[in-house]
Amino acid sequence: MRAGNALRKPWWLGVLALGLHPGCGGSDPPSIGPNLVQNGSFESGLSGWWNATDAKEGTASASGEAADFGTFGLVLYKGTGGWGSMVGQETTPHRAGQTFQVQARLKGTVGGERVTFSFHGQGFEVVAEPRWRTVKQLLLLPDSSENVTALVSVTSDNTTVHLDEVSFALAEVARGDADKEEDNLLGNGSFESGLGLWNFWTDASVKEDAGTATTSPDAGRSGYAGLVLSKGPTGGGVSVKQPLPDPLAEREAYRVEADIRGTLGSEGVNLCLQINREPWSGPCIFVTATTDWQHVSETLSIDPELIDERVGLMVSLSSEGTAMVDDVIVKRTKAR
Numbered sequence: 001m002r003a004g005n006a007l008r009k010p011w012w013l014g015v016l017a018l019g020l021h022p023g024c025g026g027s028d029p030p031s032i033g034p035n036l037v038q039n040g041s042f043e044s045g046l047s048g049w050w051n052a053t054d055a056k057e058g059t060a061s062a063s064g065e066a067a068d069f070g071t072f073g074l075v076l077y078k079g080t081g082g083w084g085s086m087v088g089q090e091t092t093p094h095r096a097g098q099t100f101q102v103q104a105r106l107k108g109t110v111g112g113e114r115v116t117f118s119f120h121g122q123g124f125e126v127v128a129e130p131r132w133r134t135v136k137q138l139l140l141l142p143d144s145s146e147n148v149t150a151l152v153s154v155t156s157d158n159t160t161v162h163l164d165e166v167s168f169a170l171a172e173v174a175r176g177d178a179d180k181e182e183d184n185l186l187g188n189g190s191f192e193s194g195l196g197l198w199n200f201w202t203d204a205s206v207k208e209d210a211g212t213a214t215t216s217p218d219a220g221r222s223g224y225a226g227l228v229l230s231k232g233p234t235g236g237g238v239s240v241k242q243p244l245p246d247p248l249a250e251r252e253a254y255r256v257e258a259d260i261r262g263t264l265g266s267e268g269v270n271l272c273l274q275i276n277r278e279p280w281s282g283p284c285i286f287v288t289a290t291t292d293w294q295h296v297s298e299t300l301s302i303d304p305e306l307i308d309e310r311v312g313l314m315v316s317l318s319s320e321g322t323a324m325v326d327d328v329i330v331k332r333t334k335a336r
C-alpha cells in the first residue's frame, strides 16, 4: 500500500483498489523496488562498477557485442586459477529478513560457463547458455551484516560471458501462514522468498535424470508461492533442507507441519529432522501425496544419540512425480 499514490487518485478508485487487493501480507506476487545498482545496463561503460580477479588473467569491459538492450553490455572473462573474475559495487545496507530480487540477461560465448551472483554475502550460481537468457532469483537475507556488495563473477576457467540489464532490487513478498507462526524455527517456510534459506540437493548420476526444486504460484496454499519438487522415473531423490538454529537438546520433541499435494496423487514425500553430517540419520514423517491439499502434523521425538547434534528439516520427494509443499513449520515442544 502506498498512500502517496492513493492521494493522487479519485477517492473511489482507492476504495476499489483496497477491496480488490489482499494487500500487504496477502497473495500478491513480489513487488520489486528500484534497481539498487548504478549503470546496470553498462551504457556508461564500467562507470559505478569495480572489477577484480584472483585468477591468472581476468578482464571486465563494456562492449557493443555484449549488448542485449541498448548499445553496450559487459564482457566478463576469467583465465585459469583462482576463484573468479568479477564486477561489483557497493549498495545501501539491508535490514535482517529483507528479500531482494536479482535479475540479469546472461549469455555464454560457448555455453556451460558458471556465473555467481551475490548480494551482501548471499548468492547463487547459474550456468550460462550460448544464447541470451534471463536470470531471475529471490534472495532472503536472514541477518544484518556489514557486507553491502552486489557482485557478479564468472568462475569457470578460460571462459567469457556477456551480461546486460543487471539489477538488484528490494522485493516485497507475501507472508504465508508459516511466516505468521511465531515459534516456527524455519524461515521462509511458506516459500515466498523463492528457495531462500533452503539448500537444494539431488542424487541423480546423469544430469538428465536430476530432480528439480522450484517455487511457483501453483504450489501456493497460502501467500503467493509454494515449493515444487519434481523427479523423473529413473532419477534419484530430490530434496531441500534448512538447518535449525540450535542443536537438539535432551527431552525435546519437534512438532512438524506441512501442506502437501501431488499431481499424480501417489508421490512419496518425506519430512525428516536430519543430522547435518553422515550418516544423515534422523526421524521422518512419510507422506503419500493426494491430488488435494493434505495437512500433515506430527510430533517427532529425538533419539538419545541425536542430542547435541545439529539437524535440519529436510523435505524430499522419493518417487516419480511432482509434489507441491507449502507452509512448513517446525516447533520445539517438550517430549511426553
Ligand SMILES: [Ca+2]
Binding pocket: 176, 177, 190, 191, 192, 219, 220, 221, 222, 223, 224, 225, 226, 326, 327
Ligand atoms: Ca506459500
